[in-house]
Amino acid sequence: MKMKFFSLKNICAVGALFASMSLTSCGGGGTDNKSDSTASASSDDNTLIGAGSTFDYPLFSKLFSEYNKANGLKINYQSIGSGGGIQQLTSKTVDFGASDNPLNGKQDSALTAPVIHIPVTAGAVVISYNLPDVKDTLMLTPDIIADIFLGKITKWDDAKIAAINKGVKLPSSTIVVAHRSDGSGTTGIFTTYLDKVSEEWHTKVGKGNSVNWPTGLGGKGNEGVAGSVKQTPGSIGYIELAYAVQNNMSFAKVQNKAGNFITPSIASVTAAANVTIPADSKISLTNTDAADGYPISGFSWVLIYKEQKYNNRSADRATKLLKLLSWVIHDGQQYSGALNYAPLSSAAVSTGDAILKSVTFDGKPILQ
Amino acid sequence: MDSTTMEKDKLTLSEVSLGVIDSVKTSVNVKQKVKRLYRQIRTENIFKKMLVIMGLIMIILVIGILLTLIVESIPSIKALGAKYLWGKTWDPVQDVYGAYPFLLGTLLTSFLALIISVPFSIAVAIFLGEYYPKGWLPDFLKNTVELIAAVPSVIYGFWGLAVLVPIVRSFETKIGVDPFGVGIFSSSLILAVMIIPYAASLGRSVIQMVPSSLKEAAYSLGATRWEVIKSVIIPYTKSGLFAGILLSLGRALGETMAVTMVIGNTSIIPKNIFAPGNTMASVIANEFTEADKPVYLSALIELGLVLFLVTVVINMIGKRVISKFTNE
Numbered sequence: 001m002k003m004k005f006f007s008l009k010n011i012c013a014v015g016a017l018f019a020s021m022s023l024t025s026c027g028g029g030g031t032d033n034k035s036d037s038t039a040s041a042s043s044d045d046n047t048l049i050g051a052g053s054t055f056d057y058p059l060f061s062k063l064f065s066e067y068n069k070a071n072g073l074k075i076n077y078q079s080i081g082s083g084g085g086i087q088q089l090t091s092k093t094v095d096f097g098a099s100d101n102p103l104n105g106k107q108d109s110a111l112t113a114p115v116i117h118i119p120v121t122a123g124a125v126v127i128s129y130n131l132p133d134v135k136d137t138l139m140l141t142p143d144i145i146a147d148i149f150l151g152k153i154t155k156w157d158d159a160k161i162a163a164i165n166k167g168v169k170l171p172s173s174t175i176v177v178a179h180r181s182d183g184s185g186t187t188g189i190f191t192t193y194l195d196k197v198s199e200e201w202h203t204k205v206g207k208g209n210s211v212n213w214p215t216g217l218g219g220k221g222n223e224g225v226a227g228s229v230k231q232t233p234g235s236i237g238y239i240e241l242a243y244a245v246q247n248n249m250s251f252a253k254v255q256n257k258a259g260n261f262i263t264p265s266i267a268s269v270t271a272a273a274n275v276t277i278p279a280d281s282k283i284s285l286t287n288t289d290a291a292d293g294y295p296i297s298g299f300s301w302v303l304i305y306k307e308q309k310y311n312n313r314s315a316d317r318a319t320k321l322l323k324l325l326s327w328v329i330h331d332g333q334q335y336s337g338a339l340n341y342a343p344l345s346s347a348a349v350s351t352g353d354a355i356l357k358s359v360t361f362d363g364k365p366i367l368q
Numbered sequence: 369m370d371s372t373t374m375e376k377d378k379l380t381l382s383e384v385s386l387g388v389i390d391s392v393k394t395s396v397n398v399k400q401k402v403k404r405l406y407r408q409i410r411t412e413n414i415f416k417k418m419l420v421i422m423g424l425i426m427i428i429l430v431i432g433i434l435l436t437l438i439v440e441s442i443p444s445i446k447a448l449g450a451k452y453l454w455g456k457t458w459d460p461v462q463d464v465y466g467a468y469p470f471l472l473g474t475l476l477t478s479f480l481a482l483i484i485s486v487p488f489s490i491a492v493a494i495f496l497g498e499y500y501p502k503g504w505l506p507d508f509l510k511n512t513v514e515l516i517a518a519v520p521s522v523i524y525g526f527w528g529l530a531v532l533v534p535i536v537r538s539f540e541t542k543i544g545v546d547p548f549g550v551g552i553f554s555s556s557l558i559l560a561v562m563i564i565p566y567a568a569s570l571g572r573s574v575i576q577m578v579p580s581s582l583k584e585a586a587y588s589l590g591a592t593r594w595e596v597i598k599s600v601i602i603p604y605t606k607s608g609l610f611a612g613i614l615l616s617l618g619r620a621l622g623e624t625m626a627v628t629m630v631i632g633n634t635s636i637i638p639k640n641i642f643a644p645g646n647t648m649a650s651v652i653a654n655e656f657t658e659a660d661k662p663v664y665l666s667a668l669i670e671l672g673l674v675l676f677l678v679t680v681v682i683n684m685i686g687k688r689v690i691s692k693f694t695n696e
Contacts, residue, residue: 083658104660106661106662181634181654182653182655183460208460208660209658210654210655211461212457212461216634218632218633219633220628220633228550232549
């Protein structure tokens with residue numbers, strides 16, 4: 001009997017200990033993002049860790065496996081989404097992040113050290129539609145696209161669409177708009193474009209990886225939007241170029257800034273990037289000035305810290321990372337076409353080179 | 369628990385006293401027996417301690433989750449206040465967040481699914497519990513119903529998108545509403561299928577536990593089978609049946625993947641049950657990975673907190689109802 005009382009007391013003590021432990025640990029949970037630096041990357045200098053954009057993932061898998069064959073360096077890339085990649089880079093748990101959008105002001109201010117953007121590939125967003133009776137490729141102007149996604153044009157035989165597509169027999173059916181329901185860089189590129197070309201979109205909706213859509217159905221991922229478009233006659237949605245090509249979906253020609261109607265393709269996306277690129281490479285290619293460029297395209301970036309000496313990283317590790325990225329923007333580009341990614345334009349490659357050369361380890365440049 | 373250990377203690381004590389009488393000559397033997405007794409008591413205590421610790425860990429886990437949700441949603445609570453609950457706009461660009469459309473979506477889909485599924489689950493429970501408790505067909509049916517619960521929800525979502533949505537779309541075309549196919553109605557149908565097994569299996573086991581003396585008494589008074597079910601089985605088992613329904617509701621409230629795939633994911637408040645909508649769980653699943661602003665992330669976590677509280681409240685109401693039934 002005595003023993004029992006003893007044990008009960010013990011149990012209470014153990015319980016109290018557990019409770020206090022859990023309390024302290026969750027109290028800290030909100031704020032210690034920056035301090036858990038011990039989890040930094042891996043101690044094995046032959047494995048680099050990256051995280052971010054899902055858009056880059058198929059390309060990166062191919063690139064990193066080729067690089068591994070040639071150089072024996074392992075790269076572990078987690079495609080958790082651009083936002084997640086930026087967060088991981090901010091907490092310094094990865095060697096590089098990958099994002100379809102440059103850092104925004106709030107993400108920038110969360111950083112403890114400057115981060116640089118290196119363009120690694122370019123992608124495009126296409127406007128896909130399902131009109132079984134229309135055989136010709138539809139042509140769309142920025143105005144029409146904005147009005148459809150604002151819910152102002154609701155019928156396919158609207159006078160505005162008919163005026164551009166003369167000779168095409170448009171049905172009188174309702175337009176069903178499909179958009180991404182998950183936060184996504186694809187949405188980021190598309191809404192940045194609409195934000196630039198339409199004043200009304202700018203004031204009513206704005207740009208971002210998730211926005212408050214005035215109309216339409218949300219589908220999860222490219223496959224969700226593509227599914228809605230394929231299943232619903234009279235629907236329209238935006239999808240990544242690579243996904244649309246691989247799934248034989250019909251997509252519209254879009255009028256660019258120069259007034260030309262451009263078919264989205266790898267070539268026209270690369271062409272869109274043939275503009276003057278600022279030194280930090282943080283440029284949105286949407287509504288490009290290039291006369292033969294497809295207007296709804298954008299870079300995808302790899303993000304790394306400008307000063308590579310942090311968290312006891314070795315010089316060796318930093319050099320390996322830089323060599324990998326240099327390979328990606330030069331030799332690696334040959335693999336992009338086959339996977340429906342647009343190779344970097346020459347302007348983008350030379351900007352990328354200059355940026356990589358600015359990266360330092362303990363104040364000294366890594367690449368000569 | 370206490371009484372059983374005490375009984376065991378008594379037993380071993382009497383064993384020892386018997387042992388003492390039997391082997392007066394060998395005191396070594398007595399020592400061994402006493403040692404054994406202490407060892408047994410120790411094992412008992414360790415076992416009991418383990419049980420209590422396991423129980424405590426469960427409590428700490430739930431409280432820990434609740435605390436984490438509260439702590440992480442503080443930025444959003446500070447920025448938006450109570451308006452968060454009835455705000456109708458969810459605009460990540462302007463940093464304005466209102467959970468009302470999703471709260472409505474969650475409750476609408478869950479209760480609609482419950483209304484659709486209850487007749488089926490009660491019917492299955494009565495069929496398996498009362499009419500055919502044994503045999504190959506009931507066994508097959510029982511296993512099939514249990515299999516429904518084991519299928520991963522993403523498969524339901526896929527099936528819903530590929531099969532159910534086109535059917536609903538043609539139905540919607542016939543009755544003259546906007547033929548989206550996806551929406552509150554489609555997700556309620558999917559949810560209804562997913563939650564049938566919970567109410568059905570619990571219902572089956574409580575119906576089987578109805579004492580046969582009660583049923584036989586009713587039969588001997590000339591009651592038909594239907595009358596026995598109506599006036600004996602259902603009244604006797606109603607708290608159990610209700611508990612099963614509550615379990616189903618809990619499942620429906622939290623279901624994410626299948627609903628996300630067929631609900632249409634729009635933050636516009638649904639005008640009717642055929643319109644697209646969104647639930648709290650789907651919004652979190654959809655937007656969490658790319659939530660790039662602190663308040664945005666916090667607003668999503670607060671959505672999780674609201675979902676947690678809704679589940680708790682519904683469970684508490686359910687418990688009250690069950691205890692009321694049982695007291696009668």
